[in-house]
Amino acid sequence: MEAKLPARLRAVADYIPPGETVADIGTDHALLPVYLVSRGLNPQVIAVEKAAGPLEAARRAVAESGLNAFIEIRAGDGLKPLRPGEAGVLVLAGMGGRTIAEILDAAPVVAGAADTLVLQPQEPVAPARRWVVDHGFRIDDENLVDAGGRLYPLIRAVKGPAPPVDEFLLEVGPVLVAKKHPLLGRYLAGIAERYRHVLAELDRSARGNLDERRAAVRARLQRLEELRKCL
Secondary structure, three states, rough: OOOOOHHHHHHHHHEEEEOOOOEEEEEOOOOOHOOOOOOOOOOOOOEEOOOOOHHHHHHHHHHHOOOOEEEEEOOOOOOOOOOOOOOOOEEEEEEEEHHHHHHHHHHHEEEEHOOEEEEEOOOOOOOHHHHHHHHEEEEEEEEEEEEEEEEEEEEEEEOOOOOOOOHHHHOOOOOHHOOOOOOOOHHHHHHHHHHHHHHHHHOOOOOOOHHHHHHHHHHHHHHHHHHHHHO
């Protein structure tokens, strides 16, 4: 049985090195594991899920696919059900960047034993990129996927020293900027809109001592605009 994937998960699959054992963290309905194995892309996938409903759905999906010998469903939180080196590729998709960083931080030996991280963080994205560059990985490639009118950032990180990256680029994506991704202008516009909302909230606030925060937000908006003009 061959699985079909939504666009954002197809992009995740495209970033996974073929032939490697994969751990899909927060697998939900196990769509990605079934796709990878049914296509002959990856021989073994460990699908991890902690929520009871999605866990049972994942078990049903794998059973219906007839791929139980190749996909193992494990109940647990984050990377904790894994042994170091058991999976060469760790996939964390569909969760906030801060949550991804927390999951990786909670099992540093398991995370550090992987060769490749494939991350699809939701906002805020910067904490996921910061974890990568601070823990012996470098950002190998980045993509933006338009799914249903929403942009999903995608990061592939591999073992190796990372060049210095400032906080601004960690937010917008250093590789997205370097290759001038065709959707980057739209992505930057979305980030700028969020900052304008923050600035409006600060301006409405009756609290004092917010001048420094306002200045920081305005500086970020200016840098976003300067970058957009260079695209």
